[in-house]
Every structure is written in structure tokens, then in C-alpha cells.
Amino acid sequence: MDHDSDDGLYAQFAPAIPEWNLRGKVTADEKGTFRICTVEPAPYQIPTDGSCGKLIAAAGWHAWRRGPGGPGEGLLPGTAEVR
Structure with a gap:
């Protein structure tokens, strides 16, 4: 689960960010119960050229993905029970 930096960049695109930084964490117990630890992303823009731009x-x-108070759509925090 990737996270973006405060500048809206993912680790593979951001300069000077160590490998495997900006990642969420998923843990599970012996019963299969799991917990996800993550953060709400900063707003960022996806590429508007090439195949992504065409899509x-x-x-x-629109090209914007939402973080706290940012433009566009995004994921909302929540919980769910999976059986």
C-alpha cells in the first residue's frame, strides 16, 4: 500500500526518498483478523499525457486525486468487517 509524500509524490517518483518508505502497514493474527495502518494522502495530480492522459x-x-481538503475524488477513511 503506497503513500504519497507531502508534495504528492510516490517514493518511486520522489527524489531522495528511501526505498520502501511511504508505505502503509497490514498486520494479521492467527485467526486472520487484520489491521491496516495508513494515512490520508496529500492531493496529487496523475499524468495528463500518454495513455493515462488519453484514458x-x-x-x-480530471487529473487531481484528493488529499485532506484537496481537489477531486479520493478515498475516505473507514472500517469494514471482512468474513
Whole structure:
């Protein structure tokens, strides 16, 4: 589970961020009960050129992904029971 930096960059695109930094953590016990530890991302923009740009243009989407108070759509915090 990747996280983005305060600048909206993922580790593989951000300069000087150590490998495996900016990752969420999933733990499970012997019964299969699991816990996910993550953070709400900073707003960031996905590429608007190449195949990604063609896809978002064809779908009528915008390029921004939402963080706290940022523009666009994003994931909301929540909990769920999985059986």
C-alpha cells in the first residue's frame, strides 16, 4: 500500500526518498483478523499525457486525486468487517 509524500509524490517518483518508505502497514493474527495502518494522502495530480492522459480524457475525469481538503475524488477513511 503506497503513500504519497507531502508534495504528492510516490517514493518511486520522489527524489531522495528511501526505498520502501511511504508505505502503509497490514498486520494479521492467527485467526486472520487484520489491521491496516495508513494515512490520508496529500492531493496529487496523475499524468495528463500518454495513455493515462488519453484514458482520463476519454472518461471525462480530471487529473487531481484528493488529499485532506484537496481537489477531486479520493478515498475516505473507514472500517469494514471482512468474513
